[in-house]
Amino acid sequence: MDALNIISQDHSNLWRLATTIDHVAADMEAGAPVEQSFFNAVFDYIEQFVDRSHHPKEDDYLFRLLRLRSPEAASILDSLQVEHRDGPAKLAALRDKVSQASAGALSGGQLATELRSYTVGLKAHIRTEEKSVLPLARSALLEADWAEINQAFLDNDDPLFGEKAREEFRQLFHRIVSLAPESVGLGGHSEGTLQPLPDRTKAEVQLRVEGMESCYGRIKALKGISIEVRRGETVALVGANGAGKTTFLRTLSGVQPMSAGSIHFKGEDISRLRSDKRMRLGICQSPEGRQVFGPLSIEDNLALGAYTQPREQVAGDMEKIFTMFPILKEKRALPAGTLSGGQQQMLAIGRALMGRPSLLLLDEPSMGLAPLLVEEVFNVIKMLKSKGMTILLVEQNAFAALAIADRGYVLETGTVTLTGTGQELISNEQVRAAYLGM
Numbered sequence: 001m002d003a004l005n006i007i008s009q010d011h012s013n014l015w016r017l018a019t020t021i022d023h024v025a026a027d028m029e030a031g032a033p034v035e036q037s038f039f040n041a042v043f044d045y046i047e048q049f050v051d052r053s054h055h056p057k058e059d060d061y062l063f064r065l066l067r068l069r070s071p072e073a074a075s076i077l078d079s080l081q082v083e084h085r086d087g088p089a090k091l092a093a094l095r096d097k098v099s100q101a102s103a104g105a106l107s108g109g110q111l112a113t114e115l116r117s118y119t120v121g122l123k124a125h126i127r128t129e130e131k132s133v134l135p136l137a138r139s140a141l142l143e144a145d146w147a148e149i150n151q152a153f154l155d156n157d158d159p160l161f162g163e164k165a166r167e168e169f170r171q172l173f174h175r176i177v178s179l180a181p182e183s184v185g186l187g188g189h190s191e192g193t194l195q196p197l198p199d200r201t202k203a204e205v206q207l208r209v210e211g212m213e214s215c216y217g218r219i220k221a222l223k224g225i226s227i228e229v230r231r232g233e234t235v236a237l238v239g240a241n242g243a244g245k246t247t248f249l250r251t252l253s254g255v256q257p258m259s260a261g262s263i264h265f266k267g268e269d270i271s272r273l274r275s276d277k278r279m280r281l282g283i284c285q286s287p288e289g290r291q292v293f294g295p296l297s298i299e300d301n302l303a304l305g306a307y308t309q310p311r312e313q314v315a316g317d318m319e320k321i322f323t324m325f326p327i328l329k330e331k332r333a334l335p336a337g338t339l340s341g342g343q344q345q346m347l348a349i350g351r352a353l354m355g356r357p358s359l360l361l362l363d364e365p366s367m368g369l370a371p372l373l374v375e376e377v378f379n380v381i382k383m384l385k386s387k388g389m390t391i392l393l394v395e396q397n398a399f400a401a402l403a404i405a406d407r408g409y410v411l412e413t414g415t416v417t418l419t420g421t422g423q424e425l426i427s428n429e430q431v432r433a434a435y436l437g438m
């Protein structure tokens with residue numbers, strides 16, 4: 001792992017934390033009590049791992065070298081570094097507010113407002129680093145710069161950033177999750193529809209999810225999701241990291257418990273059906289992060305996708321996948337771990353197709369891929385769509401997903417906040433500001 005990966009992983013964790021704080025703020029607005037121990041754990045985490053190590057390492061290595069190589073970076077780095085400097089004071093002020101709220105001197109609603117303004121700032125900071133600083137660093141920094149930056153971020157003897165710190169981080173993160181106050185399920189977002197759903201898709205509804213809820217311990221990650229997919233449609237579910245997209249797909253395919261709501265597939269109530277039975281009905285998922293079996297050959301990986309299918313059709317289906325993805329045929333006997341990221345994504349999609357899906361679930365197929373490969377993966381999805389495949393596409397890459405989708409849903413902290421056709425959502429101001437970086 002290199003510094004860029006470490007930084008992005010930290011951002012991803014921090015984003016999740018911000019989302020969790022938003023959940024808790026919504027609960028407090030709905031009257032939930034202020035749980036000081038939860039906030040202490042969150043603030044301890046931010047203090048230890050962000051203010052004392054992530055930010056200083058960025059300042060001392062990444063930002064310093066980037067200023068040298070790319071003078072136009074100065075203004076953006078200046079303002080980010082002001083935020084780095086102000087971080088500890090902001091945190092101290094928040095700790096103070098939490099004490100006041102738990103002593104009854106501040107209402108839960110007032111504290112929620114403070115917390116939200118904090119998470120808005122935090123998310124904006126992360127977004128700027130991810131969207132402006134890291135791309136610039138990728139293009140402007142020299143190999144020698146990276147060596148120095150990687151060295152700093154990978155230094156395992158470093159008491160602040162080494163393996164031990166990461167272990168502590170994991171423990172603290174789990175503690176945060178287990179301490180979070182129980183959600184009372186009254187999210188702050190109202191469900192909005194841009195326009196009545198288009199009736200140009202006349203096909204029958206194949207999947208209908210109503211009021212789906214799902215929890216991790218005491219955190220309610222899905223707060224009543226309702227969506228439908230018609231036969232032959234490509235439907236996109238877009239949302240930021242931590243919005244609940246993966247949880248939704250996992251609950252839909254039955255590997256994550258559903259605490260409320262119902263799922264109908266092809267007219268049948270499958271809410272209580274085991275996951276392998278759902279797969280037999282044709283709900284097949286290509287998981288987040290690809291998750292191919294590295295040591296197994298490409299052929300064996302594909303065969304695994306067909307474990308619910310009659311043996312005699314496997315060879316023929318595999319040939320079809322090979323026609324679709326010639327590179328997989330060429331490398332069929334090699335371990336899947338030898339494939340590039342883009343090729344592994346093709347394999348993960350191919351493996352899902354081996355289950356003869358009547359509904360194909362794709363969890364962030366573009367994640368972690370270089371722009372050219374992202375395009376290639378979306379071309380594959382377009383091709384499947386043109387063949388009449390019914391597809392539920394989950395993506396953080398909202399623009400690319402909405403561009404090929406018939407309809408889309410916007411997910412925010414476990415709630416659907418907007419729905420409309422792909423084009424309507426792309427041109428919606430709110431969506432553009434929040435997800436498309438425009």
Ligand SMILES: Nc1ncnc2c1ncn2[C@@H]1O[C@H](COP(=O)(O)OP(=O)(O)O)[C@@H](O)[C@H]1O
Pocket residue numbers: 016019020177216219221239240241242243244245246247248
């Ligand atoms: N294994 C887990 N344990 C505890 N909480 C989790 C776990 N996975 C996800 N969460 C919580 O659920 C929320 C939704 O996560 P996830 O479904 O992975 O979002 P997405 O796929 O949209 O990035 C996150 O904010 C996170 O706090």
Ligand SMILES: [Mg+2]
Pocket residue numbers: 245246247288364
């Ligand atoms: Mg996900």
